[in-house]
Amino acid sequence: MTKAKEKEMKVEIISKETIKPSSPTPNHLKDYKLSLLDQIAPPSYETLLLFYSFNGDDDRQHHHHISVYKANKLSLQLKQSLSETLTRFYPLAGRVKDNITIDCSDHGAVYVEAQVNCLLQDLLKQPNGDSVIQLVPIQLAEESKPGLLLFVQSSFFTCGGVAIGVCISHKIADAATVVTFIRSWAGAAAGDHRRVYYPSYNASSLFPPRDVTATAMLFLNPPFNMAMKEKCFTKRFVFYGPKIAALEAALSAPSTRGEAVTALIWKCAVNASRSNSGVSKLSILSRSVDIRKITVPPLPDNSVGNLVGYYASQKDESDIQLQGLVRELREGIQDFSKSYLQKLQREDALEAITESCKDAIAILISNDVDLYVCNSLCDVSLYDIDFGWGNPTWVTNISSNAPNHKNLVGLIDSSTGDGSIEAWVTLSEADMALFERDPDLLCYAATFDYPSVLKSYL
Incomplete structure (x- = not known):
């Protein structure tokens, strides 16, 4: 538009x-x-x-x-x-x-x-x-x-x-x-x-309920410094299937489509933040994980609840390379799968989870860290949801927190069915100005403003 x-x-x-x-x-x-x-x-x-x-x-x-x-x-x-x-x-x-x-x-x-x-x-x-x-x-x-x-x-x-x-x-x-x-x-x-x-x-x-105190909730849901203190901007980027394949080949490391695109967005966002602030910080990227898929045996897809966990990958902004970021993402999900479920199934599950959050929170509430949050609906079938009028023309997952919070990324498969991924990215206005002009991003993402959903315009 x-x-x-x-x-x-x-x-x-x-x-x-x-x-x-x-x-x-x-x-x-x-x-x-x-x-x-x-x-x-x-x-x-x-x-x-x-x-x-x-x-x-x-x-x-x-x-x-x-x-x-x-x-x-x-x-x-x-x-x-x-x-x-x-x-x-x-x-x-x-x-x-x-x-x-x-x-x-x-x-x-x-x-x-x-x-x-x-x-x-x-x-x-x-x-x-x-x-x-x-x-x-x-x-x-x-x-x-x-x-x-x-x-x-x-x-x-x-x-x-x-x-x-x-x-x-x-x-x-x-x-x-x-x-x-x-x-x-x-x-x-x-x-x-x-x-x-x-x-x-x-x-x-x-995962039986526990007596969750107000103090525990503060540790589990701290007031991260992601709330909008400056003007934020949300923009949609499209990574077409052949471009993602080229990105994966350039990585020379095992990765999923979502991991490759996440790593690229993370790298370019960090470059923008570092250029604007003039200093290198610790950068943390938190990703959501569907626990249904990693329990043994797996839970059915129709299990209702907030059956999701988060793991964090971190890198010093002075050492941001795509291969290293992908490796951090892969190792993060592997460590999460091994340890988080074990904590959830312990008698002292709440205490174990709270304790594991304390060190992370001490880092997050400081001003020397950039926190990014990424949620993905890649590889989730959505374009066959028919209310009796045919399949949807477009499905999207823009974050309910945008534009009130910064450093948010939402990924979802596009309607083209060729492996393309759409990304909603919310950054501060200053960071977005640099992010959307990053040469590495422009190698793989659509280079024109507001990419069309309609196939006739692609």
Whole structure:
């Protein structure tokens, strides 16, 4: 979207309501026990945003009639199927009672509808962070009463296209839980019961809740110096499949696509920070890990909860080489897989995790470190999520913390299906100015502003 169009796009909330489960939750399920991982989760939200377009809807001569008709039809379909889905995902319609229990008395999820005063294709030609974040109900989530868990926003474009934005509290969900929920909702909306998922609520039995004190929570979720103290900027970068293959070949070291792109972004962000500050600091990159995949035996994908951990890789900014960064990332996940689960399964799991955080926190709260946080949805199938209208045109995972926090990276596979990766990067305005002009980045990332989602523009 050109800068002129950026200013013109407006998202107007036209309705807000509470959607409750279509069937009451049985009494024996009213108190849902959180797992230890849910208890120590950061006070933030996991988000996902899906865009759906309809063939022929971009004809400007008749888009108004189509938009009104489809908005009414889709609205009813979405709300009815959401209500049905909440009977299976009943904790999402509950309220956090304390740091051990969710009250599942069918309070309901927050559902809002919005109108967008442009065509969907206008946004997808050149999507940017300021426009996209308006389609995720994160502001509503942050302004709502504490304890609410699920927020949904359906945004209807003048062409009849729709964007579905979902925010779920980390107190009950990680990225995998969000995907499972949306998949099941889509199956219900499409009337395809083969795609209706039944969640597994086994997290609290595997990782029982503990008495987490306020002091422990401070150690586990410290006030990192990532909050916006200066103006931040969020930008989307596209790494096309052949370019990533060339990057992996240049590394001359084993790596996944995500690791290669993460290492490159980390290197270029560090170079920008060092150039602006004039000093070399310790640089730490924290990455999320889906614990379902590393337990023995692995947990099912439909396991509900914040079943995620984080490991940190660090490098002195005076020695930032791609090969070394990839090696740090690989060794970090290997060490995490060996040690973290062992700590979680100990009787003194909380104490063990808290103790392991103390040294890291002492470093993080100093002013001599740059902390980066990377979350990835690479290799997660998302472009087959069909609400009955066909596959999504675009799926994206812009961070709910952007642009209020800096040094955030979100990775996701692109719609092209050729191994391409999209990255949302949030940096300080000064760092972004240097980052986006870094020669190493430009060798592998799209070099034009706001890369298009539409294949016809690639």
